[in-house]
Amino acid sequence: MLRNQNSTISFDPADVDLPKGHWIDGAYVDDREHIELRYPSNGATYAACPIADPGMVDRAVQSAKHALKTSQWATCRPRERAQLLQRWADLMEEESERLGQLEALASTRPISQAISVDVAVTAEQIRFFAEFADKEGGDVVPTDGNHLGMILTEPYGIVGAITPWNVPLSMAGWKLGPALAAGNAVVLKPSEMTPFSTLYLAELATRAGIPSGIVNIVLGDGPTTGASLVGHSDIAKISFTGSTVAGGAILKRIADTGIKPMTLELGGKSPQVVFRSADIERTATAIARGIQVNAGQTCVAGSRIIVQESVAPEILERVTTKLSDYRIGATWVDDTNYSPIISETQLQRIDGIVKAAIAKGASCAIGGKQLDHPGYFYEPTILTNLDSSSPALSNEIFGPVVTIQTFVDEEEAYELANHPTFGLAAGVYSSDLKECLRATKRIEAGTVWVNRYGRSRDHILPTGGFKASGIGKDLGREAYKSSRRQKSVLIEH
DSSP, rough: OOOTTOOOOOOOOOGGGOSSSEEEEEEEEEOOOOEEOOOOTOOOEEEEEEOHHHHHHHHHHHHHHHHHHHHOOSOOOOHHHHHHHHHHHHHHHHHHHHHHHHHHSSSSSSSHHHIIIIIIIHHHHHHHHTTTTOOOOOEEEOOEEEEEEEEEEEEEEEEEOOSSSHHHHHHHHHHHHHHHTOEEEEEEOOOTTHHHHHHHHHHHHHHTTTTSSSSSEEEOOOOIIIIIHHOOOTOOOEEEEEHHHHHHHHHHHHHHHHOOOOEEEEOOOEEEOOTTTSSSHHHHHHHHHHHGGGOOOOOOOOEEEEEGGGGHHHHHHHHHHHHTOOBBTTTSSSOOOOOSSSHHHHHHHHHHHHHHHHHTTTTTEOOOOSSSSSSSSSOEEESSOTTTTOOHHSOOOOOOOEEEEESSSSSHHHHHHHHHSEESSEEEOOSSSHHHHHHHHSSSSSSSESSSSSSOTTTTBBBOOOTOOOEOBBBHHHHTTTTTEEEEEEEEE
């Protein structure tokens, strides 16, 4: 979206017309029971989110089932699916201001980032997966001379998707893009705290020509709506992004109601390992960004800084300076660049972990308290001198808090970096290529960034964790392939 220098993208949230209800079979469907919603930026109540009970979830699933049967979405020429998905991405870009506003007012994403990053990245993701529709297929495989062996692929049918509150649009793109390109229908439950941009995304899908019922959105909480979706007998696959605790509950629900494939992208406690040969300024900038993005409310937040002793004082000084440079404000103000915490509950949880770490002897270099501002804002915080049993080292904080530990040699660095529970992402900083390569092999994480921290817009790189950080992959060709099931065929002639 091009603007002149005097224009602004600030907006009044009271002027934004919110989608109302679930999105089922190409229309909004209201419901009776609701959850009260508050702006993270000021704590004020502003809307309500309906809760889909098992009957409403079934209505969405039956809509998807009927759409698959009548629309030929799964069996049409793959290029036709790709063209409709491309048109959907066009509409996202055309409606970037409205999508950005719906994202910003409900979530923790400042409007400038919601439009320039979240909407843009989501459209890119849809375009990326659309191109797989007519380029990935089965295989003819070598067999003996009297047989023809083939590996066919086909859609699962209906994919049940559940997305988190922290970057709602992008997370919806992770789930919808590969599943739809592969010929599936989707019933998606966004977080009950941030439903509105996802609802409008689904409305745009219908406007783009994707058949009604192929994309359905059910709103609600985890225990009622999420559990109903996961346990529904017509849901053929589950794709979830969220906490490790919630992922465990999904595993149990699937075990209790019927085994089905799943992709789980779960929590993290990601290390950033700094060797003495690192470019200190570049490293400090990347470290600060790794925790400042969305105020640390990302699963890959680089919350554990593990730095070689000889450069630790300089790293601490420069990271402190960079984390102190931020502009607080409401997410609907265009020059805000620092996010609020999603809720009062999460704010208190962050503060509780920080206070518990200090009580066990940790030092607080900066931060350590709630900011004096309306809404749910927490200071960027650096903790040092931590006891090995500190909750700040073991627990996923999901806030703007980093810990700093030091090491003498590589072996100690890897021992500190490899978390006993999590293995989602990691960062490595060094100018020694051999050192970098050794680190990428020794650190137990699904993604390792070297001399940078955070995803690029190269959607070909899959993401997913080791250990309790997840099962399977989002993004990349892996996400597309995991949206289709394989069938082996052997023909005798």
